[in-house]
Structure formats: structure tokens, C-alpha cells
Amino acid sequence: MHEGLHRALAGALLLALLPACGGGGDRVSFFNTEEWAVLRTLSPLPAVPADPTNEFSEDAAAGDLGRKYYFDPRFSGPLVDPANAVPPGGNGAVGTVGTISCSRCHNPATGFTDRRSVPGNTSLGAGFTGRHAPTIYNVAYNTWFFWDGRKDSLWSQALGPTMSPVEHNGNRAQFAMVIRDHYKAEHEAVFGPLPATVAALDSILLFPTPPVPPDFPAQGRPGDSLDPLAGGFPAYDGLTAQEKRDVDTVFVHFGKAIAAYERRVLSTNSAFDRYVAGNEDAIPTAAKRGLKLFFGKAKCSTCHSGPNLTDGKFHSIGVSQSGPSIPAGDDGRMNGIPTVVADVFNGKGAFSADAMAGAAKLAGLGSTPDPAQQGKFKTPTLRSIGETGPYMHTGAIASLLEVVAFYNRGGDPGGFSGTNELAPLGLSFAEMQDLVAFLETLEGEELPASVTAPPVLPP
């Protein structure tokens, strides 16, 4: 109501000003009524949707704690790739522990993405990842997580990179010990007392001659029994069912806290939003022309739809698998579906706060790879897109103009699995520049330091 009134008033004011503006024809709304109806599907960004599977998602103390977990490199294991020894992108000498945090690859200072990675390469954690790190902006609006959607909640997503041998290369038993040793009071204030197993982990898991420094005392990943890094001693797999369950509970709480923090990482109130709200001058004319192309001739909004500028679905747009750390083949969503269905940390599992809601979301997904999904990747948000390059799941494209040129030629000629859905667009160079001008208006307002600044970590 208020918005409509505002827009009507702004319109009346502009009309009154027109004669004095001479040739300022574009000051009369650039878009007709039907076009405005389309624009209102793209803005404003609504409130962050609820996550029924995470009972702590709206808990302020959980979010504050999650921010610390997000920035704390103590939740990580030994570096494995020798590239790590090379500054400034490297994280330290091979074998060094405690250098990788979420913020290393999703850095608030660079659009919650990883600018250490040169275009055409991926992110360097303990090793190189096989895909490019996407931004965390507006991630809480997503339905599926990762490029292939192999996670169904933000909290479950957060557990993935920590155990990945090329990211944190951590282990969940060690995480429980870091929480016990550095975060006990804060963690217990949110999640209740740590299970007794956690207090006893040293005696359960410590082996006589620790092969890695003492601050990384135990191997605790499933499948880590007789891990060579643990000197051949049984670790997580050697725990009893109850002990595993206790360690997993602490691990899940770690993920749920991080998810509560990530819900604050928002890109909103951009110049584009101010324009749709009625400020005719919020974006330049070139951007208005680009916006018209976005939902018109260039067809971007068929996939980049809704206020977060994504349909939340999976498509193949013909991005070739090229780059130093990119695997030769990547089937994307085809493997993502059976993975999320089988995940013990999915929304219908024992750690979900609402297994019914979680099961409803997973209903209809098969447990075997579906060739129809081959080579499809999740449509990413375009909010704050000027900040979050390099682009695509391979990180191969350096600039927005090159992204638009990529779409204009209908994708790469080959080098990807599945069937490319794109066709060439026939845009002129001027039209391509206009599209870029529009994309640049999607920069969100600055976030408070309470979200972006590294917090003080407990000793």
C-alpha cells in the first residue's frame, strides 16, 4: 500500500518535471504495466525462509557462536597439497594443521567467495577443490546446496567441507574436542551439556605416538579406522554406536550454529531493488535497457527468476570442464540426488528437527543416478554478482562481460557431460554491455561488521 502510493507520487512528480527536462524521455517509466508485473517478481527480497529441520536457525546465540565457528581455523586438519607452501594463496607447509576456516574460501572481504583462486582454477584448502567456491550471500534462500544439490539443508551442508580431504580435512571427533576445549560454556549455553563421551575422547581415541601434532590428536572420520595418519590405530570406526552418536550430535550442533550465522549473510536493498520500489533514478538507463533484455531477448530470467534471481533448479548451460584442478568429467545433479537421499545428515534423518518436513522435501528423489540430470548444475543467485567472481562451477569465467558473451554464443562447444539447454542469443555488443550494467545494479547494501568482521575467538 505504502509502496504503491510512493510509486504513484513519484510518477506524478516525474510527469510534472518532464517539460523542464527537455529530452529526458526515459524519465517516464521505462517499463509498461506488464513489464512492471515481471519486475515485481524479482524484487524485493522477502524475509529468509524458515528451516524446520534446524531448531536453532533463529536462535541469536547460536548465530553468534556459528560466526566464530565459521572463522575458526582450529576446525581443520593437515594440509596435503604442496601448492599450499606458496604464498599468498597457500595456507602453509604440507602437514600443518589448523589453518583452514570457512572464511578462507568464503571470505566476507571478497563477496563471501575466494579471490585467492585465479580465474580458471578452484579453491585451495588442504588441497584443491574440484569445483569453484560459490558465494554465501543469500544462501539461506536456497532449497538445495552445493552446485549439484547434494545437501538439503544449510546445517548439513556445513558438515561437508569440514570432512573433505581437500577442504578442512578435519575430523568430527577432533571438532568435538576443539569445542570442549575452547567453546564449552558458549556451546553448552545454546545446545545443552556436551555428552560425557566428549569429555573422555582423549582416552578413547589417543594413540601412544601421535603422528601429527598434539593439537590434532585424533582421527575421527567414518572410514578412518586404521587411518595411516592415526598411526594405524582405530579411531571413529572403533567407537561404540552411542559414542558415535554423541560425537555426531556435537558435530551437527556445529553445523546448525554455522547455518544460523549464514542466515545473516544477505545481499539485499540493491540499486535494482530501490528502482523497483519506485526510485526511477536508482539505476542508469543502460541498466534499464539491460533489465529489459534480462527478462526479454536474453531470456536470463527463465532460470534466474524470483527475488533471489534463481529458480533453485538444475540446468546444463554447457560449461566445459577445463582448468588445472577441474576433473575431466562432472555429472553434477545426476550424482547429487542419490547422495542427498543417502546422507545420514539429511532432513529426514535422525538429526533433523522435523523429519516429516525433511522427508516431504526429499520425496520423489531416486536413490540411483538419473541420466536426465547429467551435467546439470544449480542456478546461482545473481545478487551481488559483481563481487563474487570468477564465475561458474569451474570458476573459468573472469568477468561479467565474458559471462554474457558466453551466453551470447550459447555456451561452450563441448567438454561437458549432458545436454546444453542454451541457444545463441544474437545480442549486439552494446546490448551485452547493457546486460552487464544491469547485473552491476544487483550489489547489495553493505552488511554490518557484526556479520562480516572476523570475531574475537576464544583462546
Ligand code: HEC
Ligand atoms: C577449501 C575451500 C572451502 C572451504 C574451506 C569451505 N568451502 Fe564451502 N564451498 C567450497 C566449494 C569449492 C564449494 C562448491 C563445492 C561443490 O558444489 O561441490 C562450496 C560450497 C559451499 C556452500 C554451498 C553454496 C550453495 O549455493 O549451494 C556453502 C553454503 C558453503 N560452501 C559453506 C561453507 C562453510 C560453512 C564452510 C566451513 C564449515 C565452508 N564452506 C568451507 C569451498 C570451500
Ligand code: HEC
Ligand atoms: C537455462 C538456465 C539459465 C539461463 C537461461 C541463464 N542462466 Fe545463468 N546460470 C545458470 C546456471 C545453471 C549457472 C551455473 C552453471 C555452471 O556453473 O555450470 C549459471 C551461472 C550464471 C552466472 C555465474 C554465477 C556464479 O556465481 O558463478 C551468471 C553471472 C549468470 N548465470 C548470468 C546469466 C545471464 C546474464 C543470463 C542471460 C543472458 C543467464 N545467466 C541465463 C542457468 C541459466
